Amino acid sequence: MEIKKVDLRGLEPGGPGWDGARDAVTASMVAYGCVVVQHDGLDRDIRQALFVRAMPELFAFPVETKRRNVYNDVQYGGYIGQLPALAGYESMSIKNVPDAGFISDFARLFWPQGNPSFCETSAGFARKAIKLEQTVTRMVLEGLGVRSKRALDSHHDQLRYTLRMAHYGTSPGDDAAKVSMPEHRDYVMTSMVVQNQVEGLEVQLNDGSWYAVPPEPDTCAILVGSLLQVVTNGRVQACLHRVKTPSNRDRFSALVGCMPIQGSTVRAMGELVDEDHPLMYHPCDPYEYVRFQFSEEGRKSKDALKAFCGVAKHEHVEA
Ligand SMILES: O=C(O)CCC(=O)C(=O)O
Ligand SMILES: [Fe+2]
Numbered sequence: 001m002e003i004k005k006v007d008l009r010g011l012e013p014g015g016p017g018w019d020g021a022r023d024a025v026t027a028s029m030v031a032y033g034c035v036v037v038q039h040d041g042l043d044r045d046i047r048q049a050l051f052v053r054a055m056p057e058l059f060a061f062p063v064e065t066k067r068r069n070v071y072n073d074v075q076y077g078g079y080i081g082q083l084p085a086l087a088g089y090e091s092m093s094i095k096n097v098p099d100a101g102f103i104s105d106f107a108r109l110f111w112p113q114g115n116p117s118f119c120e121t122s123a124g125f126a127r128k129a130i131k132l133e134q135t136v137t138r139m140v141l142e143g144l145g146v147r148s149k150r151a152l153d154s155h156h157d158q159l160r161y162t163l164r165m166a167h168y169g170t171s172p173g174d175d176a177a178k179v180s181m182p183e184h185r186d187y188v189m190t191s192m193v194v195q196n197q198v199e200g201l202e203v204q205l206n207d208g209s210w211y212a213v214p215p216e217p218d219t220c221a222i223l224v225g226s227l228l229q230v231v232t233n234g235r236v237q238a239c240l241h242r243v244k245t246p247s248n249r250d251r252f253s254a255l256v257g258c259m260p261i262q263g264s265t266v267r268a269m270g271e272l273v274d275e276d277h278p279l280m281y282h283p284c285d286p287y288e289y290v291r292f293q294f295s296e297e298g299r300k301s302k303d304a305l306k307a308f309c310g311v312a313k314h315e316h317v318e319a
Contacts, residue, residue: 001205003032008039008135018155025136026143030110033224033239034203034215035140041132042125042194047217049121050165055252058118059090059167061110066111071095072260074187074287075294088245089180091166094250097126097256098161107293126163129220129256133161136222144235144269151165155231155269159189159258168200168243168251181243187290191257195220198251204240212244226293226305227260227286234280238305260286279317284309 006024011017028035059066063082069092071077081090096102103122107115133157142154168180185206193201195215202210203221213221223239245251260266269285290309292298301307311317 001207001209001211003034003036003203003205003211003213004030005038006010008037008132009218010040011135013135013138022139022143025139027199028310029140029224029236032057032203032211033206033237034221034241035136036221037131037136038131038216038219040218041128042218044217046121046128047126047194047196048127049117050254051252052122054118054166055254058092058110058165059252065110066092069093070105074259074290086181088138088169088171089166089313090169091164093162093164094126095121095162096160097163098123098130101122106206122163124162125254126256129163129192129194130161130258131253132191132220133222133240133256133258137190137228139234140236141269144232146269148269148271149217151271153268158260158264161258162280164255164257166253166255168245168253170250171247174247177244179242179243180245183240183242185238185240186223186225186257187227187286187293188257188259189227189231190225191223191255193221193223194254194256196244196252197256200243200245200251200253202242202244204242210242210244225257226289227266230266230281230284230309231269231307232273233272233277235272235277262287279311281305282309282311282317 006021006028008021009113011021025035055281066079069079079092092101094106103119104114138152139281146152171178183298195201197215198213199215201213201221205211224236225242226238229238264288265283268281274281289308293304298304
């Protein structure tokens with residue numbers, strides 16, 4: 001079993017090939033909570049600049065410096081590293097990309113005089129990734145039956161994007177590939193994973209097997225997070241995934257995830273709730289959900305989203 005790539009190269013909304021691609025993206029998201037797309041959004045120059053120049057330089061800073069990357073809006077918002085459960089893994093993130101102010105604040109944590117080339121690279125990468133994410137999310141929502149332009153626009157207007165750069169170090173003396181990040185679902189709306197040359201991302205299929213997403217240069221994976229599960233009224237399910245890295249090659253990956261702005265409410269889109277699809281989740285505060293997911297109760301729960309805001313079977317709710 002494999003997840004078939006969907007070719008988005010050269011597509012324009014409503015143009016030739018758009019409807020077919022939209023249906024293929026939607027089918028993949030419904031089946032796997034994930035789609036792998038082939039695209040022309042992230043060219044070789046920008047990937048080289050990020051993965052070969054910027055990220056190795058960034059991760060070479062001492063841990064004390066990397067720890068200056070702090071965000072408190074969500075747990076694990078800034079630097080992650082030196083965790084026994086995630087041996088060899090480190091990551092840092094920049095909020096509100098591609099906003100130039102947030103990117104240069106991040107750069108100054110490492111380069112007090114600033115680093116225009118780092119800023120340009122991360123802003124350029126983020127801009128292109130966001131465009132791709134917006135295309136794919138639009139396709140899924142349309143593919144599920146959302147026709148209201150207002151609903152689609154307001155969905156995107158409330159989102160803010162974070163670029164998380166991750167490094168998975170090698171484990172000397174150990175020849176086997178190992179699970180470097182255990183299986184989980186992302187709490188976000190969607191996350192886009194861009195790999196560079198070294199494999200690692202694995203997605204669980206319905207039969208319980210793991211599908212390794214090939215690290216092909218002109219592809220990336222877009223994963224459904226728990227919040228999109230709420231928005232689509234459960235029509236797409238958050239993707240269960242993990243990272244399994246080879247022992248002998250350093251791996252870098254870049255993730256672009258999105259969250260609604262603080263103070264917003266996430267709710268199922270009206271067009272996705274009807275008699276055949278009764279409301280599955282109560283409207284919720286996305287940041288409260290993140291706190292719950294990481295709480296003891298959330299961690300213990302088999303289905304944190306359902307425990308947090310699921311509509312119980314006997315419950316009567318007005319749509
Ligand atoms: O590095 C990757 O390929 C994915 C990492 C991931 O799943 C995460 O950080 O949530
Ligand atoms: Fe993840």
